[in-house]
Amino acid sequence: MAKTIYNTATSIDGFIADADNSLKWLFGVGGGHPEQEEAEEGPLGEFDEFMKGVGAICMGSTTYEWILDYEQLLEKPEKWPYEQPAWVFTHRDLPSVPGADIRFASGPVEAVHEAMAAAAGEKNRWIVGGGDLVGQFFDAGLLDEVVVSAAPVFLGGGAPLLPRQVLSDRLELLEARSAGQFAVLKYRVKPPGRSEG
């Protein structure tokens, strides 16, 4: 059954970007960079597999602007990395990327989730980030799975992975293993109000 999945890289201490909103700490980690030999055994090879199962994606405006900037997409729109329809949550007017299927949205996540599900069909919905947006999906009961790839890094501060209190009655560890220098942890989000399940 198609799932809504938050799949992200993180530091060990739960930050998805550092205090300068940078990912410099993430790139160059063993197994994490495509030009490194071990990349196919690291999370990037796995990430390609994950992406094959994704039929729709969404992200917050900070994440979107980070990609725009990092890939210099306004000059090189062909570098937009996703084939799937992508929803971007924003209250501002943001530039689109020519040729990319980008849909700007605001307001509650429920309507976007419904549109994503219709677009993705039997494939999964991927929430790219950030943490606040994922929190809104969690609050709405629309988050099925969390997959984090923890880089061997402490940041001590930055953008939080998921700024919510989610206790063990709501999360089930499905898997924990290494992939290169990353620790990959996979959790199922359990529905509320059930002590077992």
Place this chain on the structure above:
Amino acid sequence: MAKTIYNTATSIDGFIADADNSLKWLFGVGGGHPEQEEAEEGPLGEFDEFMKGVGAICMGSTTYEWILDYEQLLEKPEKWPYEQPAWVFTHRDLPSVPGADIRFASGPVEAVHEAMAAAAGEKNRWIVGGGDLVGQFFDAGLLDEVVVSAAPVFLGGGAPLLPRQVLSDRLELLEARSAGQFAVLKYRVKPPGRSEG
């Protein structure tokens, strides 16, 4: 060779206690409570193994006061959980526990580390926490290993695991695996100023 190890439970998002300085979120996690059947396969069984290799421990005052309070040690001093000599870093006058080998210390960690190493001999030194104290050991180049057992919990705030920026040139993932509902991640702290090693 004897090592100085920070071994702790944490939330997925890197907090060792919640905003109320409580560990309620931690207890009762599958595999994490001694009265649960699977405890011996969880991190507690492993923790007993770890403790057999520990010859000296240290902790900050917040951690110490938490244990005092949680175990009601001033009424039940026999419940002090450690046989090893224990250093407690504090600038205040704190009560000791009758019959326990507790040594209060203040000032730089180097002198205490030396005393711990002398007491522990070929066994390891365990830094119980909190994060600030561990950070001081890291700053002084005296931290060899970090072992975190991540409970299936997001806290969204609380006492940080390690309030430092430690990048991947300083950390090597040795192991990532599940133990019951916990994800156990083990890192070697690499010496500074070497790109490989």
